[in-house]
Amino acid sequence: MSVSECKTPWGRALALSFCVVSASQFSLQVEASSSDATSSFSGACSDLVSQNAPEDVEQWLERSIYASHCYTFQARAVSIDTLGVRTLALSHRIHEGVRQQVVQHLDGPSVSVERRSQAGQLAWFESSADSSPSSPDKWISHVARFYDIALEDEARVAGRPAVQLSFVPHDEQRYHHEWWIDKETGLLLKHVLSDPQDRVLETFQMTQLQSPEPYRGKISAEIPYALPEPEWQVAWLPDGFIDQPIESSDGGVEQRFFSDGLASVSIFATPVVHTSLESGIHQIGISSAAIEFVTVGDQRWQLIGIGELPSSQLLRIVQSVEFK
Known part of the structure; x- marks a missing residue:
């Protein structure tokens, strides 16, 4: 694979x-x-x-x-x-x-x-x-x-x-x-x-x-990515975590990416259509994953936070997500 x-x-x-x-x-x-x-x-x-x-x-x-x-x-x-x-x-x-x-x-x-x-x-x-x-x-x-x-x-x-x-x-x-x-x-x-x-x-x-x-070649000054602008924001982060520019996502998945220079956290928001993951804390290798759900109008969203942080901090980050 x-x-x-x-x-x-x-x-x-x-x-x-x-x-x-x-x-x-x-x-x-x-x-x-x-x-x-x-x-x-x-x-x-x-x-x-x-x-x-x-x-x-x-x-x-x-x-x-x-x-x-x-x-x-x-x-x-x-x-x-x-x-x-x-x-x-x-x-x-x-x-x-x-x-x-x-x-x-x-x-x-x-x-x-x-x-x-x-x-x-x-x-x-x-x-x-x-x-x-x-x-x-x-x-x-x-x-x-x-x-x-x-x-x-x-x-x-x-x-x-x-x-x-x-x-x-x-x-x-x-x-x-x-x-x-x-x-x-x-x-x-x-x-x-x-x-x-x-x-x-x-x-x-x-x-x-x-x-x-x-490497002895030239390095380009190209600027390929920008800060994302989804219809939601993360209201709480540990001190020092800063919003990072990322490549645009596709398939209906919206993403924000944050880093304090060593650790990183990604937050994904996906409309719930059919099946969904269970809410709570999951472990994926070195990264924890926190999953929560929120309903905005007629749409239910699945929020997933993934990062190298204590699970309690990751869950707090996901629970702080606010839709505009």
Whole structure:
């Protein structure tokens, strides 16, 4: 089975669970930055190999963001969560500024998930007059407002020297993240997600990184997506979650997408025609799903929230949806 485009909220949720490395490295399909910022990003890709090794948290975070957009590679990895243990084959290619990420499941039924996005597109955060809202420094500044970030210099993953970054949230409204970043390339080698009680929810780890090469081509300043404007709004979100531009949905499904820089939440609204899912909390790999129903006039709507947040927070988000 090949999953290249997901037409339903559940299909997109499964793709989210499958594309572990994509989620961890912020391959968000969001609005690109200004042409000046994008040109700078392109230059950073070509100069990545010659740069000096990062010396602090901020430099390692910036290096990891550039690396996730600038390197082509093949890899083997394992993902461990409530669904079990999965062995994955990862491929990341860049052609004419477009990233192609493929995750293949090597256990059980043949499943392949493919995502394409413009290189250089980052999460959308608050802007100022003198900088792009999509710049790496804006992302770092935003994440640091909601997480304490600690650096441990000596680590080793998949036989490669690495540094460990720990993101401890300031509140219990979000999860604890740990990253292990390859010293040579800046690529993410390992990601552990834990709940407020320090229980490990998900572990993603590369077991072999093959042929990483920096991309030396140009990165376009194309702006493909915009903020959605559905007939409803989310009235409550945890602090720091910001509305993200996304690709237009189809098939009658309306979507909003939010991120605090590490965690993400998608809200889907679908008219109920025939069958529907049961209301309540569901678990899909590392993501929880909250389902609620609301009637507006003669139309009944099914609301689905999917994200890497405690289930109580996700349910509160879904229950706050208001139709215009």
